[in-house]
Amino acid sequence: MAYDKMTYEEAAAYIEETPKFTKKNTLENTKAILRHLGEPQEHMKILHVAGTNGKGSVCSFLASMLHAAGKHTGLFISPHLVDVNERFVIDEKQVSNEEFLGAFRIVMGCVERIQKEGYAHPTYFELLFLVGMVLFDKAKVEYLVLETGLGGRLDATNAIAHPMVTVITSIGLDHTEYLGDTVRDIAGEKAGIIKKGVPVIYDGDCPDAVEVIRSRAKELGAPIFEIRKEMYKISSMTNKRIDFSINSGYYDYIEFSISSVAEYQVKNATLAVTALKALDREREFADAVIKQGITHMRWQGRMETVLPQVIIDGAHNEAGVEEFVKTAKRLEADYPVTLLFAAVGDKDYRHMIEKICRGLRIERVIVTEVGGYRSVNVKEPAALFKKFGDAEVLAYPDVEEAFSVALKKKGDGILFCVGSLYLVGSIKSILRRTAHD
Numbered sequence: 183m184a185y186d187k188m189t190y191e192e193a194a195a196y197i198e199e200t201p202k203f204t205k206k207n208t209l210e211n212t213k214a215i216l217r218h219l220g221e222p223q224e225h226m227k228i229l230h231v232a233g234t235n236g237k238g239s240v241c242s243f244l245a246s247m248l249h250a251a252g253k254h255t256g257l258f259i260s261p262h263l264v265d266v267n268e269r270f271v272i273d274e275k276q277v278s279n280e281e282f283l284g285a286f287r288i289v290m291g292c293v294e295r296i297q298k299e300g301y302a303h304p305t306y307f308e309l310l311f312l313v314g315m316v317l318f319d320k321a322k323v324e325y326l327v328l329e330t331g332l333g334g335r336l337d338a339t340n341a342i343a344h345p346m347v348t349v350i351t352s353i354g355l356d357h358t359e360y361l362g363d364t365v366r367d368i369a370g371e372k373a374g375i376i377k378k379g380v381p382v383i384y385d386g387d388c389p390d391a392v393e394v395i396r397s398r399a400k401e402l403g404a405p406i407f408e409i410r411k412e413m414y415k416i417s418s419m420t421n422k423r424i425d426f427s428i429n430s431g432y433y434d435y436i437e438f439s440i441s442s443v444a445e446y447q448v449k450n451a452t453l454a455v456t457a458l459k460a461l462d463r464e465r466e467f468a469d470a471v472i473k474q475g476i477t478h479m480r481w482q483g484r485m486e487t488v489l490p491q492v493i494i495d496g497a498h499n500e501a502g503v504e505e506f507v508k509t510a511k512r513l514e515a516d517y518p519v520t521l522l523f524a525a526v527g528d529k530d531y532r533h534m535i536e537k538i539c540r541g542l543r544i545e546r547v548i549v550t551e552v553g554g555y556r557s558v559n560v561k562e563p564a565a566l567f568k569k570f571g572d573a574e575v576l577a578y579p580d581v582e583e584a585f586s587v588a589l590k591k592k593g594d595g596i597l598f599c600v601g602s603l604y605l606v607g608s609i610k611s612i613l614r615r616t617a618h619d
Contacts, residue, residue: 185290190279193286194266197309203303211302211340215312216414218292222319223342226256226326229457230342232334232372232384233351234470235501236450240351243454245327247475249274251467256318256326258339260307263483263607264480264614270314272321276618285316307331308338316503335374347461348375348404352363352383353391354501369394376404381460383407407432407456413450416445421513422487428452433459436469438476443493443513446505451476478510483606488613491517491596492589496603503534503600507541510598518545518595521573522588523563524581524605532566539571546574546591550584552604563601581608 188196216223229244231237238259245257248529255273262268269389270277271494278316289312293303304312311331318326319509328345330337353369361563369391376382376398386408401404413430422441429435436455440447455476458467483496485506497506521544525531538544549564551557560577567575576591578584585608 184564185294185611186287188283188287190283193283197286197306199264200304200306200309204303206305206336207302207308209336209338209341210337212304212308212312214301215289215292215296215304218296219289219312219316220319222315224344225319226323227461228328228342228345229347229349229461230328230330230339230345230375231349231351232337232375233349234332234354234372234499234531235505236351236385236446236453237329237349239447239450239479239484240349240454240457241327241329242477242481243451243476244349244457245271245274246479247458247467247472248325248327249452249476250475253472254322254324255420256314256321256323258311258314258326259329259504260310260331261603263603264610266310268482270317271312272323278319281317281320282313285313285320288316289313293511304338305574307613309340330375333368333371333374335371336373336583340375343377344378345375347457348377348380348382350375350391350395351450351453352501353388354383354499365390366394370398370523373398376402378402378416379404381405381407381459383409383455383460385449385453386410402588405460408453409449409456409461411449413446416448419443419445419512421516425449426451428455428509430498432456436473438473439474440479442485443487444495444505444509445512447481447484451479482610483603486611489589491592491594492594492599494599494606494609496606497534499529499594500533500537503537506600507537508599510542511519513596514543518593519543520545520588520592520595520597521547522550522584522597522599523547523567523601524550524552524584525558525601526556526604527558528556529602531558531563531601535563535566536570538600539567539573544571544573545595546576547571548584548588548591549575549577550605551579552581552602552608556604581605582612585609585612 248255257271416426418425427437497503547567549560564577
């Protein structure tokens with residue numbers, strides 16, 4: 183195939199097709215391709231982040247602080263909501279189609295050569311990771327904030343041997359078909375990113391996960407920084423911001439403000455601040471710069487206000503929905519709540535819906551469908567909302583129609599759009615398209 187002749191659209195489509203003809207490879211396969219690419223990962227200072235919930239936010243906080251400090255910074259995150267380029271950010275700007283295409287062609291040229299030596303074609307995520315490493319290397323970033331895909335131990339990003347710091351966010355039951363069906367099992371997979379002698383910062387509020395992480399860190403002589411609830415304190419919350427302080431015991435008392443309605447972002451910010459402090463042996467990062475980075479961070483699709491009184495949230499597992507309910511409960515005191523909901527078939531949407539209905543006073547629910555072949559027929563979640571709650575329930579399979587109805591129905595109240603990142607991405611696409619009409 184003439185990869186060097188592909189357009190951006192053709193390259194993006196090719197990557198989307200890779201799950202049909204590839205399977206998960208060993209880390210050795212990814213490492214071999216990195217060697218053929220000239221070991222791009224060795225040319226930058228890497229902060230490696232894993233976890234079940236919050237890892238994308240922690241990565242964005244870290245990148246925002248590094249950018250505020252004037253550091254040339256790359257950010258690799260997943261999934262993307264609309265465009266694949268969202269996964270590759272340099273100095274807070276998404277890479278261009280041309281930059282992406284150039285890196286894709288380099289990687290695919292290498293893949294063609296290495297397949298002749300008996301190595302396998304990269305999977306979807308492996309290919310995106312490799313494209314990212316070429317992009318960041320070509321841009322000569324000094325720092326790279328790197329989010330794992332699935333798990334940690336066997337994740338393609340774990341081909342990175344020498345990170346400056348590792349971070350493990352909160353751990354819950356998700357992707358159990360791949361990572362194990364207990365918190366301890368999943369924590370073991372996430373703890374696979376810990377490296378010998380490299381500081382590890384982690385959420386210390388789950389005893390089972392803590393025990394596994396501490397044990398692994400001790401084996402590798404990795405300094406540990408455990409973040410617990412008593413280490414941060416919220417002083418005020420509005421429907422636009424949260425003010426809080428950190429007094430972790432590792433560092434001096436610092437006050438912060440974040441532009442978010444989600445209380446869980448306080449923990450994520452604390453993890454990120456502690457990680458930056460842990461790698462800052464030369465004391466390069468002043469508190470004023472750290473505060474600026476925390477305040478200016480924006481994370482798409484996580485309790486994000488996209489229109490007045492319209493909030494989208496990608497919560498799609500039990501822990502994520504629990505945090506969504508906690509935040510929404512605070513806001514429902516002032517506004518009647520309309521909910522737009524969609525889920526995909528491999529998520530436990532029954533328990534998600536039950537938790538939402540038990541926790542919130544919802545006036546109406548609009549159910550829709552997202553996720554292509556993974557979508558759930560609207561009749562199933564609609565029936566569950568009727569079973570567990572007493573709200574008015576409407577069903578529209580077409581997501582654009584459902585969103586339009588939800589906007590009209592919310593009136594002066596608040597609209598939450600939740601249940602799947604596919605839903606978040608669909609709404610983002612709709613808003614982008616209507617803005618250009």
